[in-house]
Amino acid sequence: MTSILRTENLSHRYNSTWAIRDINIEVEQSGIVGLLGSNGAGKSTTMNIICGVLNQTEGSVYINGIDLRKYPEAAKKEIGFLPQNPPLYTDLTIDEYLTYCAQLRLMDTGKIKPAVEEAKERCGITHFSSRLIKNLSGGYRQRVGIAQAIIHKPKLVVMDEPTNGLDPNQLIEARKLIREIAIDHSVLLSSHILSEINLLCKEIIMIEAGRMVFSDSMDAFNNYVQSKIMLLRMENPPPKSDLLRIQGVTQVEFLTNKQARVYFDGSHEDISERLITASVEQGWKLKEIALDKGLLDDVFKQLSSQSPQ
Ligand SMILES: Nc1ncnc2c1ncn2[C@@H]1O[C@H](COP(=O)(O)OP(=O)(O)OP(=O)(O)O)[C@@H](O)[C@H]1O
Numbered sequence: 001m002t003s004i005l006r007t008e009n010l011s012h013r014y015n016s017t018w019a020i021r022d023i024n025i026e027v028e029q030s031g032i033v034g035l036l037g038s039n040g041a042g043k044s045t046t047m048n049i050i051c052g053v054l055n056q057t058e059g060s061v062y063i064n065g066i067d068l069r070k071y072p073e074a075a076k077k078e079i080g081f082l083p084q085n086p087p088l089y090t091d092l093t094i095d096e097y098l099t100y101c102a103q104l105r106l107m108d109t110g111k112i113k114p115a116v117e118e119a120k121e122r123c124g125i126t127h128f129s130s131r132l133i134k135n136l137s138g139g140y141r142q143r144v145g146i147a148q149a150i151i152h153k154p155k156l157v158v159m160d161e162p163t164n165g166l167d168p169n170q171l172i173e174a175r176k177l178i179r180e181i182a183i184d185h186s187v188l189l190s191s192h193i194l195s196e197i198n199l200l201c202k203e204i205i206m207i208e209a210g211r212m213v214f215s216d217s218m219d220a221f222n223n224y225v226q227s228k229i230m231l232l233r234m235e236n237p238p239p240k241s242d243l244l245r246i247q248g249v250t251q252v253e254f255l256t257n258k259q260a261r262v263y264f265d266g267s268h269e270d271i272s273e274r275l276i277t278a279s280v281e282q283g284w285k286l287k288e289i290a291l292d293k294g295l296l297d298d299v300f301k302q303l304s305s306q307s308p309q
Pocket residue numbers: 014015019037038039040041042043044045046192
């Protein structure tokens with residue numbers, strides 16, 4: 001089956017330095033693929049090129065097998081795009097705005113009204129149809145942004161940091177909506193937050209400083225990234241020097257007076273055993289011991305030094 005998205009050695013420079021270099025992405029027909037990278041890694045550049053908003057310096061983009069550079073109109077029919085700052089016209093109502101977006105997508109006049117109704121229904125914004133966009137909350141504006149991205153029923157929906165800046169309740173709703181959209185569309189979604197990608201995506205592509213450093217399933221990623229940090233919570237913590245005396249411990253950082261981050265060498269099973277034994281012997285009253293995978297900087301360092309790409 002043809003991949004819905006394939007990029008070949010995608011490279012771009014805005015000035016003399018490359019913003020992205022040799023990005024090779026392949027997205028199959030359904031589900032959510034995450035594009036992870038720190039700020040400035042090249043996520044927006046990659047997504048803008050994939051959506052035909054920016055012309056690449058080198059390389060190719062194929063949407064459902066169609067060369068985007070050669071046949072932009074045909075290829076763009078299959079793409080919906082939610083950029084980092086959704087292109088909302090805030091003085092229009094939701095109905096006016098979505099109708100305008102459908103016209104820009106060159107949809108047949110007779111199909112526009114039902115398409116607007118369907119997109120509103122899917123995004124849960126029907127009850128605000130005649131409300132001006134400027135009078136909507138951030139979460140609802142994001143839904144309108146998603147509605148414009150799916151109005152023409154594209155096969156691929158590209159979302160640039162769609163959960164950025166949402167409050168915790170809006171976040172839950174936005175994730176739910178994205179999962180629903182992914183049932184019958186392929187979704188490529190970017191984030192600089194590893195846990196966000198972990199929650200939503202079945203596959204992950206990671207870029208760092210414009211280069212692809214990882215591309216595989218989320219499970220493979222979690223197995224690949226071996227954390228070298230333990231988080232300990234103790235009722236009666238020892239001094240730092242005692243922790244540093246334990247074989248394999250290389251660094252200790254107290255986050256609160258009861259919680260410590262312990263960096264180690266060797267296997268985590270060995271170090272856990274030594275820490276637990278020391279806790280029993282020395283009476284630290286260990287309440288929690290867990291691997292800490294949350295430090296994206298460490299993951300980047302580990303992957304960029306290990307990856308063959
Ligand atoms: N219009 C531009 N002109 C010059 N340089 C640019 C331009 N847009 C982006 N860059 C540079 O290209 C690199 C990649 O930027 P890009 O916005 O693609 O990264 P990003 O991963 O999306 O980051 P963020 O999450 O901060 O948006 C950065 O070094 C950035 O400074």
